[in-house]
Amino acid sequence: xxxxxxxxxxxxxxxxxxxxxxxxxxxxxxxxxxxxxxxxxxxxxxxxxxxxxxxxxxxxxxxxxxxxxxxxxxxxxxxxxxxxxxxxxxxxxxxxxxxxxxxxxxxxxxxxxxxxxxxxxxxxxxxxxxxxxxxxxxxxxxxxxxxxxxxxxxxxxxxxxxxxxxxxxxxxxxxxxxxxxxxxxxxxxxxxxxxxxxxxxxxxxxxxxxxxxxxxxxxxxxxxxxxxxxxxxxxxxxxxxxxxxxxxxxxxxxxxxxxxxxxxxxxxxxxxxxxxxxxxxxxxxxxxxxxxxxxxxxxxxxxxxxxxxxxxxxxxxxxxxxxxxxx
Amino acid sequence: xxxxxxxxxxxxxxxxxxxxxxxxxxxxxxxxxxxxxxxxxxxxxxxxxxxxxxxxxxxxxxxxxxxxxxxxxxxxxxxxxxxxxxxxxxxxxxxxxxxxxxxxxxxxxxxxxxxxxxxxxxxxxxxxxxxxxxxxxxxxxxxxxxxxxxxxxxxxxxxxxxxxxxxxxxxxxxxxxxxxxxxxxxxxxxxxxxxxxxxxxxxxxxxxxxxxxxxxxxxxxxxxxxxxxxxxxxxxxxxxxxxxxxxxxxxxxxxxxxxxxxxxxxxxxxxxxxxxxxxxxxxxxxxxxxxxxxxxxxxxxxxxxxxxx
Numbered sequence: 001x002x003x004x005x006x007x008x009x010x011x012x013x014x015x016x017x018x019x020x021x022x023x024x025x026x027x028x029x030x031x032x033x034x035x036x037x038x039x040x041x042x043x044x045x046x047x048x049x050x051x052x053x054x055x056x057x058x059x060x061x062x063x064x065x066x067x068x069x070x071x072x073x074x075x076x077x078x079x080x081x082x083x084x085x086x087x088x089x090x091x092x093x094x095x096x097x098x099x100x101x102x103x104x105x106x107x108x109x110x111x112x113x114x115x116x117x118x119x120x121x122x123x124x125x126x127x128x129x130x131x132x133x134x135x136x137x138x139x140x141x142x143x144x145x146x147x148x149x150x151x152x153x154x155x156x157x158x159x160x161x162x163x164x165x166x167x168x169x170x171x172x173x174x175x176x177x178x179x180x181x182x183x184x185x186x187x188x189x190x191x192x193x194x195x196x197x198x199x200x201x202x203x204x205x206x207x208x209x210x211x212x213x214x215x216x217x218x219x220x221x222x223x224x225x226x227x228x229x230x231x232x233x234x235x236x237x238x239x240x241x242x243x244x245x246x247x248x249x250x251x252x253x254x255x256x257x258x259x260x261x262x263x264x265x266x267x268x269x270x271x272x273x274x275x276x277x278x279x280x281x282x283x284x285x286x287x288x289x290x291x292x293x294x295x296x297x298x299x300x301x302x303x304x305x306x307x308x309x310x311x312x313x314x315x316x317x318x319x320x321x322x323x324x325x326x327x
Numbered sequence: 328x329x330x331x332x333x334x335x336x337x338x339x340x341x342x343x344x345x346x347x348x349x350x351x352x353x354x355x356x357x358x359x360x361x362x363x364x365x366x367x368x369x370x371x372x373x374x375x376x377x378x379x380x381x382x383x384x385x386x387x388x389x390x391x392x393x394x395x396x397x398x399x400x401x402x403x404x405x406x407x408x409x410x411x412x413x414x415x416x417x418x419x420x421x422x423x424x425x426x427x428x429x430x431x432x433x434x435x436x437x438x439x440x441x442x443x444x445x446x447x448x449x450x451x452x453x454x455x456x457x458x459x460x461x462x463x464x465x466x467x468x469x470x471x472x473x474x475x476x477x478x479x480x481x482x483x484x485x486x487x488x489x490x491x492x493x494x495x496x497x498x499x500x501x502x503x504x505x506x507x508x509x510x511x512x513x514x515x516x517x518x519x520x521x522x523x524x525x526x527x528x529x530x531x532x533x534x535x536x537x538x539x540x541x542x543x544x545x546x547x548x549x550x551x552x553x554x555x556x557x558x559x560x561x562x563x564x565x566x567x568x569x570x571x572x573x574x575x576x577x578x579x580x581x582x583x584x585x586x587x588x589x590x591x592x593x594x595x596x597x598x599x600x601x602x603x604x605x606x607x608x609x610x611x612x613x614x615x616x617x618x619x620x621x622x623x624x625x626x627x628x629x630x631x632x633x634x635x636x
Contacts, residue, residue: 067561195562
């Protein structure tokens with residue numbers, strides 16, 4: 001009984017503290033969750049988010065699992081519900097897994113949006129779509145085709161075989177391949193577990209197993225420098241081309257050495273910026289379901305398709321422009 | 328013969344796979360790519376040697392992956408600051424030994440279960456590293472890659488040093504009294520104590536030794552590319568524990584040797600490139616590796632029930 005009482009007092013104290021926290025000078029609290037908080041990609045998202053939070057005068061919380069961990073994401077959402085944040089913005093590691101927690105947040109009155117990787121549609125109001133899977137898939141496939149003169153063998157290095165984003169991109173890469181490039185063959189898809197070291201080993205094996213390989217396409221960020229290092233060490237610079245989804249800073253060296261031809265990505269800082277603007281507008285009732293466009297501060301107006309706020313076309317970094325970017 | 332049944336059966340399985348590849352995918356044996364692949368496994372082998380000692384001593388360390396990451400990043404940062412390579416190597420091994428000493432101190436000194444202690448250090452170290460580095464790659468000076476040697480000389484150096492470490496520890500484990508003490512403590516700590524062997528000190532030292540080897544392994548990995556990914560080493564603990572167990576080291580301690588662990592490591596490491604060469608879908612990779620581990624554990628279970636040691 002005594003323990004119960006103590007527990008009760010503790011809970012009461014905690015919720016009181018949470019209320020005080022959220023009510024502090026009436027500032028909106030916007031919580032942003034990456035898939036993994038140590039990931040450089042999400043850090044550049046965070047940089048953009050910070051800029052937006054400053055412009056809007058909202059308080060930004062940034063927390064997530066240290067490495068990709070779907071269960072840990074749920075835990076953090078639960079904590080945020082207790083804390084009483086106004087907006088939760090999540091890049092979902094597991095679509096179904098996170099949705100239960102997000103629905104609970106919505107029930108508690110928190111506005112929920114997703115960015116980078118979506119949850120189930122009923123668990124959030126909007127998805128800030130960094131690039132449609134079609135855009136990415138087609139962009140990668142078209143770039144590969146351009147470099148291979150529309151013919152020959154290529155291979156893909158992915159994150160894990162079950163990662164939601166990568167699977168979605170793969171679907172569109174394969175669709176584009178089938179519809180537009182009959183003389184090109186995808187000979188293998190290998191997982192790298194998001195490790196540069198493993199991507200390097202995988203690329204080495206891919207080249208020796210497929211002597212006619214003309215290009216390696218890495219569709220997770222650590223995979224691109226990993227594949228490039230393998231190509232360089234195999235002495236196949238130029239013979240086996242490397243492209244992929246990656247971060248400019250991690251690939252500059254290989255792009256300048258001519259090992260990697262193109263690095264494809266969207267502007268990650270813009271993604272963070274737009275996410276915070278959209279989340280805040282949602283909490284202030286300035287953005288409602290059914291809207292067809294949305295204006296985000298200095299970045300101008302974005303198209304909304306259904307419940308997807310579109311960031312725009314992917315961006316291709318190459319020898320000519322990569323030095324202008326620093327993330 | 329019967330005594331080394333587990334080691335021999337793993338070696339046989341490995342030879343069978345290698346033979347199968349020779350017939351079905353001779354391209355696997357092109358010297359340059361094969362050397363690259365073997366070199367990529369050299370750091371793992373070093374960690375597996377240390378892990379074998381810890382497991383023989385009836386302990387486990389699941390923090391090696393995090394230790395490896397911390398050492399990689401610190402070594403990378405020191406090298407980037409212009410520290411001479413021998414000093415960087417010493418610092419990395421020292422840092423590893425220090426982390427091993429923390430694990431060993433908690434396990435041996437406070438008699439805490441090693442799985443819990445190292446689970447805690449695994450998470451703490453990984454989190455700490457992420458907090459400090461935020462996932463950013465460390466760029467290394469050009470002089471670090473391959474120790475400043477040519478690529479093939481660098482690769483040969485790494486492979487040969489890994490093998491030397493394996494042979495030296497493997498022989499020491501069998502022929503030095505320190506090595507036999509590890510078996511004694513792993514078999515029965517109380518009996519070892521009565522025989523005049525200090526079990527807590529042996530336990531502490533195997534953790535320190537594993538840490539130091541992990542620090543060395545981190546160096547052997549970062550010299551293979553010009554950038555260090557802070558996530559590097561994630562999952563390493565599973566890889567080496569699997570290799571050691573598949574190689575016939577009993578998870579309950581007291582039994583096994585490094586030769587078996589070596590064969591186990593090669594067998595598991597073969598799976599991924601073998602599938603690539605046989606053009607089999609990658610979905611099978613983890614399933615096959617899992618089946619190999621299961622088979623090894625079942626073999627151990629059957630042995631034990633039959634009363635074998």
